[in-house]
Amino acid sequence: MKKSISDKVYQQVRDSIITGEITNREIILEQVIANKFGISKITARSILQRLCHEKYLTSYPRKGYLINEITALQCKKIQQLRYQIEAYALRLIVSQGLKNELVELEKLLEQSVENSKGPYQTINTRFHLLLAKLSGNEYIYDVLYPYLGYVARYAIASIERGRFSPETNYHYNILHSLKNKDINTALNYLRLDLQLEKDEI
Template identity: 25%
Template sequence: MTASTVAGQGDGTLADRAYRSISDRLVTLRIRPGEPINDERIATELGFGRTPVREALKRLEHERLIVAYPRRGTFATEVQIADLGHISEVREQLEPLAAGLAARRAGRADRGDLERLLVRLAKVSGGGTELIRLDMAVHRAIYAATRNPYLEDTLIRYDNLATRIWCLFLDRLPGLAGHVHEHGPLLRAVIDGDAEKAATLAAGHVEGFEAAIRGVI
């Protein structure tokens, strides 16, 4: 199972579900950068045993969302703004690739999921966290539609890291709603099978994200 099941909290093994829950807290900064991670406390809060939580934490360490130090413990990684350029270099290449592949490969069920996200985009009126989760849901639906699990998992990892940076500056980014609503034309291009347009829109979205962050740092 890939991490694309983030939207379906009831899907997968206990370790998958623990991973999604903890990842969401880390990415949206409910677990703050540098905060210690106590597997027993998290297991109690989430209602999981310690074994699935430990499995989830191993995965999150591999994805650079947490870091473990011998004799010191485990902590949420710090958000390094210096990493923005490195993350963007990867996403600038892979996000357009994913959008184009999704436009070519999306099946009926995928297109149905994307249509439902378009409806959510039109209706969303919430604040930062709701918009961020919707943004993440759009990205994951497109990644899943590529039918390439390696590309999907790679992009989820980098989208998580980018979203943490975004959340760090959330109160200083007044254009959040507009940034998320940019996904409307992208979703439509994927649904319509227009691979070239989808790729172009995805590239512009990544470039706009980096420019917005650099504008406030």
């Protein structure tokens, strides 16, 4: 289905927030967004209010909008929630014996070069969303989707401050465990991939 202009602008503004193109010190104005993207002020307001609802922004009446900063504790809580959501997806994949479908994951991981700057187009994000898709429960995908954006924003901001460095991922380990229908090992690698300790899940 073709995206509306509003959805396209929403995605561009959201991704600019996630990647740090728009900083948390920058006051976002409806008129500026309207002028930049060639849309009405009403449409700009609707987009910014949507981002407020999704907790990316806070509205300050008669002043504008500011980005909500994600703390380390908030990120940890998001990762803990993600573990519960994605663990359920892994269990569904194993219970359905989706061995042929796992080829999609393998093909994705073979793309060793990141060729997109979009936060939702990285191999890491696509891997976790594909796990959700393969589970067969479309609601898992819908629930997981926004949290991946929050974590990406925290990671990018932390890297810029020198407080975070990307850890080794465990995607291949998760894939091989799923192929072997070894759910316990898959869950352990999922925990490691989300950088959680055993007592944090």
